[in-house]
Amino acid sequence: MDYKLISTYLDYCKTHKRLSSHTIRAYKNDLMQFYNSDHDNVESYIEHLTQSSIKTNTLRRKIACMKVFYNYLKYQNIIEENPFNQLRFQFRTEKNINLKTIPHDIL
Numbered sequence: 001m002d003y004k005l006i007s008t009y010l011d012y013c014k015t016h017k018r019l020s021s022h023t024i025r026a027y028k029n030d031l032m033q034f035y036n037s038d039h040d041n042v043e044s045y046i047e048h049l050t051q052s053s054i055k056t057n058t059l060r061r062k063i064a065c066m067k068v069f070y071n072y073l074k075y076q077n078i079i080e081e082n083p084f085n086q087l088r089f090q091f092r093t094e095k096n097i098n099l100k101t102i103p104h105d106i107l
Helices: 003-015 021-036 042-051 056-075
Strands: none
Touching (some): 042 056
């Protein structure tokens, strides 16, 4: 992956998709983390993320960001296939839901 591709994609998000500056900043951070990582493919990077202590919603956002980025690369004929099309994810639950007991006389 090339930094120029990330920059071009972020410009596309700003001008064509009209994403907010907050979203573009988050996309940039997510894509740059992958770009700067020592992982040579998305599978190993996602595996690394799932083993880390990041929250499930953060993991989902990072995966979604990368998936859409790779869709863009495919649309631009830079890659032949989006590697995310072959992957399936199962996410751990963040918190156990504690149910309150409702007294019978209230029901």
